[in-house]
Amino acid sequence: MSSIVARHRHDGTRLVQILRDVVAAEGYVAPRVITALAEALALPRAHVEGVAGFYSFFATEPRGRFRVLFSGNVTDEMAGSRELCRRLLDSFHLELGEVSRDGLVSVGTTSCTGLCDQGPALLVNGRAIARLTPQRIGAISSLIRGGSPVDEWPKNLLRIHSHVEKRGILLSDQLAPGEALSAAVRRGREATLAELVRSNLRGRGGAGFSTGAKWSACAAAPGEERYVVCNADEGEPGTFKDRELLGGHANLVVDGLCVAAYAVGAQKGFVYLRGEYEFLVAPLEEQLAARRESGLLGRNVLGVDGFDFDIELHVGAGAYVCGEESALIESLEGKRGIPRNRPPYPVTHGYLGKPTVVNNVETLAAAAWIVVHGADAFRAVGTAKSAGTKLLSVSGDVDRPGTYEYPFGVSVERVLADAGARNTQAVQVGGPSGTLLAPHEFQRRIALEDVPSAGAFMVFDRSRDMLAVADNFARFFAHESCGFCTPCRVGTTLNAQLMARILAGKGSRGDFEDLARISKLMKAASHCGLGATAGNPVLDALAKYRPAFDRRLKSLDVLPPFDLDEALAPAREATARDDAGAHFDEEDERVIPGGGYE
Amino acid sequence: MSDDARKTFALDGQEVPFEPGQTILQAALAAGHYVPHLCFHPEFRPHGSCRVCTVKVNGRTTASCTTPARDDDVVESHTEELAELRRSLIQFLFTEGNHFCPSCEQSGNCTLQAVGYELGVTTGHYNPLFPNRPLDASHPDVLLDFNRCILCELCVHASAEVDKKHVFALSGRGITKHLVVNAESGRLCDTPLAVYDKAMSVCPVGVIQRKGRGFAVPIGTRTYDRAPISGIAVARREEV
């Protein structure tokens, strides 16, 4: 414990990193550890407990020595993850969420692990394993029994594949390390900022804010210290294009971050990498070390007097909301990932209250491209309002899942054709928080002016139950709500419960009304984008796939949200009764006239 | 000329003046206009977690407690659409916790209840979650009844910023978010909370209760039994 704290320089802003190390060493964060950490870091104990309790990868109760988390995204479930999970559970005679009696293993589920092109996937002690099959589950079960550390498991089991199916200007570029930064230095700060503004580059994380404007605002903000952050917390289910960029094109991304630092005058940068991508930590650290060796990081970078800049890697711990830039900053500061109130914005009051730029991985890659090739070349690609290209993560019912780079303006049907989709009944563009498109909308285009997307492109063919899809997304938001504001905290849970009830055939028309009412309330009243979009998949499904809901209705009336006969079971047990009066019979479940919703 | 320099926004058609730095809710209350709210407390920096004070500013919904007042903004608050939104939020809070008013010492002085009365909320509407939230009666002078907690964070801020004790914090997330106390035992008696702390007096509901002093004022004659909260909140601001 003390060595972990020492390794992190007793720095409370590194609390999330410290807790990651604690979990790697002990499997969970014990109450005595929380007390010890609080003392060592001079933080209130309750603060440390609050942080430990926030991130889903930090269990505060004992877990197994091997902690298995199945990716719960809808594409994983479509590829059979539930059956595979059952198989692994059965091999240890376990139930979901339980720890085996010998303390060897625990199995649970987690949100999308960003391996939808090679699902189903799982994490074991933080390491991703993709392309799960019954055979692979058998191998994992044996390896767990064998007890050797996951790092020593067969390489081929731990290998993550790259699936780039279509290359555009970013994915075909082979820039050398530092090439974009050199180009920026040649242009000078002001000209680099001007070029970015002129390029019309807009943030690729979903919000679509002008990158040039963001950088200029940060550069102009008063203060000496400035920070730049690469948002690699790619948590939107169905999105994995940043994994591909950081795996195969990290040069472009890191150069983009350096260009940002140069342009705004930052001394320090962070890469906030989602915990699910732990397999990228080592290669990224190598890349950063090589850059320090060659003078691309450190003091007087590229020989520019006074340009001191270095990059620190921070790894997340299972919290989708940290993809929101101000929540990400809170997490970087070692806090619970709660989105901040704005104004003030991070460009003036960001990390530690200093001016900060937070950009998505793909945005930084595009920025690097722009300083080398120029704004005109960039604007020549895409549409009038959406310059450049967009990386799409295509998954689900397609022959060729993977990353596709298209100029903005590409139609949905073109992507479907390229990826080999047949009998498509729906596409979820931009993930659960995005837009669900039905066939009559497939001529629409991926662009800020039509269907914006942070990258996810999940395809569902006609064999899929769109109610089950919406249910999966509702569960996702309930799991990922930070709980700060009332509408999202309660609304996401109520939505998930209502969806489960309808799926189980216990719904009523009144439940449809409630789903719509809750979803609209979240949209209108939530504190951040998570809550504002959490109702989207339910509203979209209700609007476009209503028959999938209707056919689940067993009665036009209210049915209890619980099983009445089951509710008598404990009392039956206590009284040893089993007579007719001790049960609710079918008759009781019949339609009740007058009780229905109109 | 100086009159022209006075900055105002329109709240439901009425001009409301404001000082630089004031939020919409702060300015509205100071000018004697009630906007329903729960987690806002005049002595603390607004943080906007309950969302009950949601208004429309130039047509967009936002929390009035955290939104800076701006000159010439058009703010709507007293509309049926917003009343319905606020009712839903109150229903969410009643659905989420265990709010058994008839046995609560805070009944009649409870902000959640009073705002419910103000908005005409007669039911929680949704299926109650009935969470299991055991009491903490370990402290000699103070009882914690987490069943009533609406996660407004006021005790967290009061204990940290005024009392400098950090007795309270929030842990968990989403629907499992909950109040914790600053002790490895998890028990209030192992914290330095004292009855004269600021944290004792900021709870808008009945979580933090003084022991040994019950029903000193009979139900039916308490603060919000006597007058609706809309009148009282505004009168209080006028006293200040």
Added chain:
Amino acid sequence: MEQVKRKLRVATTSLAGCFGCHMSLLDIDERLVPLLDLIELDASPLTDLKHCGPCDLGLIEGGLCNAENVHVLREFRRQCQTLVAVGSCAITGGLPAQRNHLDIRDCLQTVYLTGVGVERGFIPNDPELPLPLDRVHPLHDVVKIDYFLPGCPPSADAIWQFLNDLIAGRTPQLGHGLIRYD
């Protein structure tokens, strides 16, 4: 046009409640006389009729703590055009729901077998007795409820105002002092 002055047919019952709401109904005192010009009672503790015929209005006090409560509630829902949840227990589960975080088996054990002063106890198992549900529920968990009249109990004035609104065909509106949760 022919105006048939038919009396509103009203049924009332108390499920998992304390009859306090019914007492409050009686507390409307002398106003009962004009009220009885407007309504007639069907099944109710006041008439001692056990089963409910077709009614315009059902007033239900108390929540759902056992199987019989559910049967009665469903009969009321079948027979009553408008159903009103009256009082804290009907609306929230109320006092009986304070057992919801306990295991009903433990409750029965403690009360009938192991509690202080219990000798040669046994858990009653007569088929005549309704079995308790594992949790106590408000009415709207099991049937659609049309109106909610809160209070523990709602005051006589609140009940009077509420009934007058309903009988006159107005959506009931309770102002300050009449809408109460305690």
